[in-house]
Amino acid sequence: MTTCVAIALFGEEVSPRFCYAESVLVACFVNGQEAWRQVVSLGDPWIPGRLSRLAGIGVRTILCGAFNRAYLPAAERLGMAVITGMSGNAEGALAKFRRRQAASSRASPSRG
Numbered sequence: 001m002t003t004c005v006a007i008a009l010f011g012e013e014v015s016p017r018f019c020y021a022e023s024v025l026v027a028c029f030v031n032g033q034e035a036w037r038q039v040v041s042l043g044d045p046w047i048p049g050r051l052s053r054l055a056g057i058g059v060r061t062i063l064c065g066a067f068n069r070a071y072l073p074a075a076e077r078l079g080m081a082v083i084t085g086m087s088g089n090a091e092g093a094l095a096k097f098r099r100r101q102a103a104s105s106r107a108s109p110s111r112g
Contacts, residue, residue, distance in 0.1 A: 002035070004028040005097060006054050007090045008064035009039070014086045014093045016065035019047060025090050026059060032102070047071045051078055063093050 005028075007014060008021035015021035027037040040057065042050045047068065054062065055078040062075065063086045075082050086093045 002028060002030050002058070003060060003101065004058040005061040005063060005094070006040070006059040007086070007093055008062065009090055012090055014063065014065055014088060014090055016087070018050075018062065018064040018067045018082075019045065021064070024054070024059075024062075025094070026054075026057065027094055028058065029098075048074055051075050051080065054078075055080060061097070063097055 004026060006024040006026045008018045009015055009023050009025055010021060021042060023039050023041050025037065026040050028035050040053075042053070044050070048071065051071065051074055060080055062080055062082045064082070064084060065087055067075075067082045067084050072082060083097070086096075
């Protein structure tokens with residue numbers, strides 16, 4: 001299973017708002033192991049365009065400090081979840097996300 005997450009950046013920190021971020025750190029994991037990562041420029045500040053760009057590269061989760069609620073339905077239509085309330089160093093936020101993912105996968109009943 002592949003999971004790609006984008007962390008809105010403000011330098012090396014999590015951006016306080018998605019709309020303020022000029023770039024995101026995208027990290028993709030395959031079967032729980034990091035496969036690749038790169039910093040991606042968001043370019044145009046138009047949020048629907050940013051969301052389309054991220055969806056196009058496989059992002060399924062966005063981590064940021066805050067996100068304009070008016071655009072949550074657009075993110076959801078593109079198959080992306082938005083997790084707000086993140087702060088601090090981007091690497092720390094990524095580690096926290098991974099711990100949450102691991103805990104939820106252990107708590108979920110297996111299918112089969």
